[in-house]
Amino acid sequence: MQENQFITYQKFTVKDEVEEFSKFLEENNIEFEFEDNSISFDPTFANNDFGKIYFIKLKKADFEKVDKIQNEISINLSENIDKDHYLNDFTDDELIEVIVKSEEWSKLNFSLAQKILKQRGKEITSDQLKELKRQRIEELAKPEQSQKAWIIAGYIFSVLGGFIGIFIGKHLFSHKKTLPNGETVFAHTKSERNHGNRIFILGIICFISWTLVRIISIE
Template identity: 30%
Template sequence: MLPRHDVAFETNSGRPAFDVTCANHETSTHFVVKLHPQDFEIVRGLEEAQNQQLIGQVSPDHYLFTFTDEELIDVLLKPNEWNGFAVTLARQILQDRGKLISSEAVLLLRKQRTADRQVLAYSASDRVHGLRIMVLGVVMVVVLVCFRIYSAT
């Protein structure tokens, strides 16, 4: 599909050349498609169009049809935890149920969700202590360089 739309891409298996475990695990193989940054939106649009075509072929017993509205909204908010088709189907199911959610609203909710999940790894006192250690290290390097220059003359 990408060559038909003049999108430059490169593919590889994502598998390392040497398996350090020597176990040759086929389940750890990933398929990687590399794109230019400016082509991401084009490819997302192509994927969305492909998913829209596939929605007409979905069987009525697909598991997403059993989801509640809240669960479907959760699929929209966490697209990285779902495949693209599931996200598109969730949006379509919500629309069929009369729940219209705009793309802008989904983006705002995703940004809010990202901000809510941001957790600092260290406490405030630990960060201040780290800053003190860094400043002391820089001061000691400057003192050492000055001492070397002074003792060399």
């Protein structure tokens, strides 16, 4: 990965939130890229957030810096949160889960969960936080669940000469996911990636072959 390459830091589904976060990055002189992957057509005609997906991308070197700034802001904000905040109704285990799966929660909820646990006499130390983060990174780095069904479908579509097989193959051998620390890893196992590569090549060969057959039959 190139040092200056921008990779996904956070995904948003609400435009106001991504605009607020973009402003935060600009105020702190953090370079970023904005990507709108929203569905352009809303079949519900409701003008809501259906199909809205926005990505903020940062350089890997800035991940830790942005995390630190956000955590400091969230800690200050958590001091003024009302006692009727919904996290106060969470059990200790649920609060720990918020901390462990911090990438699924806002920085404010992450800080507030720590504060509530501390108030309950179950403070999570900085060393424990580092260990929980390390374990979470290891968990997220594991390949996704078995892609057996997609592999079978890929071979079938490739033999039939369809573009779908080619796309499935490319996805299997090239798809990567970004971890909370900015590292990128392959989403599938080596064996599945090898299948993806074969499906991709087979799809191209079959597509060309079927195309030639059609041309010859027409003549």
